[in-house]
Amino acid sequence: MRFDNILHRQVRVANVFGIPVRIDYRWFVVFALSAWLIAENFYRGFWYLKPTGEVTAWVVGVATTFLLFLSVFGHELSHALVAKMEGIEIVEIVLHPFGGLARLRREPDSPRAEFRIAVAGPASSFLFALVAFAVCSAAFFVFHLELVWAIFAITAAGNLMLAIFNLLPGYPLDGGRVLRAYLWHRGGELDQATRRVSQFGQLIAGVVIVYGVYMGLRHGAYFMALWSVLVGLFLWDAARAVYRAYSGGGARAVADAMTAPFSVEPDTLVSHLVDAVLPLHRQSAFAVARGRRLHGILTLEDLKRLPRERWHATRVSEVMRPVAPEFFVEPHASLQDADALMKRNGAGALGVIDDKGELVGFLQRGQIKRRAVVK
Ligand SMILES: [Zn+2]
Structure with missing residues (x-):
């Protein structure tokens, strides 16, 4: 059974540049959980900040989570818009609990197109991190708004992590796509390149799962552990499915x-x-x-x-x-x-x-x- 097929209900929320945007309903659960976790942190006193009131904590939690999820959407939209520039139709953008997905109608025509589409996501995340960092610096040094500083500091860090994690060289992560473009460009066959990078993807997924288990057993960081294991399983499953789809024998197109x-x-x-x-x-x-x-x-x-x-x-x-x-x-x-x-x-x-x-x-x-x- 495919792990991501257990539940796949989605609601359509918007059309952006003619691209349907759907949200997996589990996403709402993760949104609420994230808002609560951040609120809890502020309520107890985030970093060196004084503890806030309950309402303020929740406002900060929701605002920060919203910015983080908007960042994920911006990341996917960047993939989609560059793909569109390469003449590929976008079926949809899906936001799910483990991030997002821009579903393209077909594979890119050339390694160059593949590279551009893949790199657009992490590039936009780096850019968002920079913008968030600028806002948080201004809030801190110029306006002395501590909560605004904190919200944008978390957003900047989140985007930076999103960019770096996505650059890991395993399919279906963006880094894996970049590597696939490179192998393809070097004269490799697309199928073979895809199989290779999806194996790397499974390897990375395995490391993420092991890391999660380690964090749980060794440091008692259960939330982080559960999250890592879920993300790892999701990645592993996606990488394996791609590997199978590109393995010889039988029809695949x-x-x-x-x-x-x-x-x-x-x-x-x-x-x-x-x-x-x-x-x-x-x-x-x-x-x-x-x-x-x-x-x-x-x-x-x-x-x-x-x-x-x-x-x-x-x-x-x-x-x-x-x-x-x-x-x-x-x-x-x-x-x-x-x-x-x-x-x-x-x-x-x-x-x-x-x-x-x-x-x-x-x-x-x-x-x-x-x-x-x-x-
Ligand atoms: Zn991406």
């Missing part, structure tokens, strides 16, 4: 697993679909298209909600899920990405669209499972 682009016309009556199409095509979802243009995805689940007596008067276009970024992939996208997208879009299926925008294939979750390629 969408093009290798997709079926022929069978589709129904948007104007098809539901009654016709049920009587004439379903008996021949036993699938739980259909691409809805006209002239190879994808209009949407129709699932049998959605059909079930339509009362039988309306089947004769309803067209497929009225019950389908209209086309949106989470309903299609490119043929050379990885099956792993496609599987994640299908798991989340609720339809369990994807249209496969080539660079001319034409429907060239169809993918369903069950299909991939049967071929036992991506889990």
Whole structure:
């Protein structure tokens, strides 16, 4: 079982530069926990500061946590915007308890593009650290605002740690991507380079887990220990999944697993679909298209909600899920990405669209499972 699949509920909170931003609901738990931990520190007297009142402590806790999470979002947004400049569509930005993730529609075309996209994140975190440091210095030396100083000092330190940790050379960390770009550039094959850096990623994850256990047993720092172990497991799992996806044998690109682009016309009556199409095509979802243009995805689940007596008067276009970024992939996208997208879009299926925008294939979750390629 994939560790990050145990719970994967997400809510969509915003659209930034046309990129959907989703928040994993566990994120809210971590937000509250972080705010509480920081508040607790200030309540007891942070560093050399005098203890604050309860309300002040909470305000500081929430404000600091908010800035830290905003920093993570800024980090991911930087990856996304540079990827966009490289001509890659961004499926979404997800904020989860262990950081963030900018999901790209496909792999970069060149080592150079890969390098730029990878480096954008840590570079932005260094920049945020610098800005936060400037604000905290001004608060301290010019305005003598101790709490503002403390909030931005923590933010600066957080960003610095984020930048440094992400530069560790193991996939899927940014440093691993930089290293992959380098190996790729040196003439290595992309697959081979990816396998190599995902092994480093597993190694780093192992070190993080061991460090967590050590902190817990030796120093009784249980929160830190638990956190390290969770982050380590998350990393290990992600690195292993990438390693498997890039290991030889079996299909790994969408093009290798997709079926022929069978589709129904948007104007098809539901009654016709049920009587004439379903008996021949036993699938739980259909691409809805006209002239190879994808209009949407129709699932049998959605059909079930339509009362039988309306089947004769309803067209497929009225019950389908209209086309949106989470309903299609490119043929050379990885099956792993496609599987994640299908798991989340609720339809369990994807249209496969080539660079001319034409429907060239169809993918369903069950299909991939049967071929036992991506889990
Ligand atoms: Zn990053």
